[in-house]
Amino acid sequence: MPGGRTAYVTLPADPIHIPGFEGPLEALLHLLDAGELEITAVSLVAVTDQFLALLSLLPRDTAKLDFLAEFLVVAAQLLLLKSRALLPREAERTDKADELDEETLARRLLEYRQFREAAAKLRERHERGERAFARQAPAPLPPTGPAPRLESASPALLARALQRLLASRAPASEQPEVPRVTLAQRLGRVRAAVRAHCRVSFTWLAEDCPTRTDLIITFLAVLELFRAHEVVLEQEELFGEIWVAALGEA
């Protein structure tokens, strides 16, 4: 994008970080809020130029065609509103369908704003950290039965197990997850689990990891315990489950 573009755009004082917008509705709300405008058809016409300027600043990224398309749809709706505001009204254009059409964008924005407010309230609750806990189901016991012949496994095999688990999970979300779990905390948990059950499977430890980051930290924790000779790694068969066992219990 040519840098001079921004010069003639009278954007609100608060500089807009263009790629920061999740979508066109958010961008539109931002423009209205910055101009202290209510959500009405008139206000929408007023911010049309700003929105189009914004659109022209969006990166032309072919990987984000959906994203661009959403902006274009909204831009088209704004232009329609604006053209209707500028042109004298034709007499026959008073039927219900057209009126509804004019309100659609404003209605969508109102609805969207409500959910944004709801999301903000949810965030407050979440950040207060006042969550409830249900009774803990006892940790599923490692399968018993005829003692499997376990071969000792290497950290390299564990790494392969991690890769498999990562691959089987949903792709990482676009925004990097903020790791709240520290290695030290995870170490404590893996240690406690091994102490309580003598032997736990890596898959079982992984089930307790809501995010990919958690999973990787768990992997690091197991490696650390292995390095410190607190645990041994065992495997039943090639590509089989990897067990983390307390040293001396094997």
Added chain:
Amino acid sequence: MGETQGRNVWAESDAGGVPVWAAVEAVLFVAERPVTVNELAKLLRVAPDAIEDALVALGERYQGSGLSLQRHGDALQLVSHPRAAAAVQRFLGRELSSRLSPAALETLAIVAYRQPVTRAQIEAIRGVSPDHALANLLARGLVEEVGRLETVGRPILYSTTFEFLRAFGLNSLRELPDPDEFGRASRADQR
């Protein structure tokens, strides 16, 4: 709750001569999973209405206590009170769950207030694809698939979970902030 005749909150159950509420409390105390009203009614051999009355009584008993009665649809679970989160967290050695992105929170809010809801319905409100956010919420167990809408393409329907109630310290969906302001009557809210 209004009518008193016929129903007796203190009615004895078929489970060893204790009041229904006490039997319900005992079952919920040991349960490791949510238990439904019907299950409780069958267990205690009383009418579901008697269970409902007992739940009201139980809910009142837990005011100001360290426990809380959670309800999601017809399922019930006894949980620690959200205010006691810090102590329980320390006991469990659990860290706080990581923050949710704005996109995930918006999506979660839409699912919470409009459930059950389809991916397309969420997208219509947000104006952006909710795929990433939904995957994140599903992975965290805050949202789950509950069925399919019987229309063309049979799209998947999403609802919030018990984990959602726990994570946000809610006893039921009715405790969501300002439920009346959202939904059909939104047009009136033009400020």
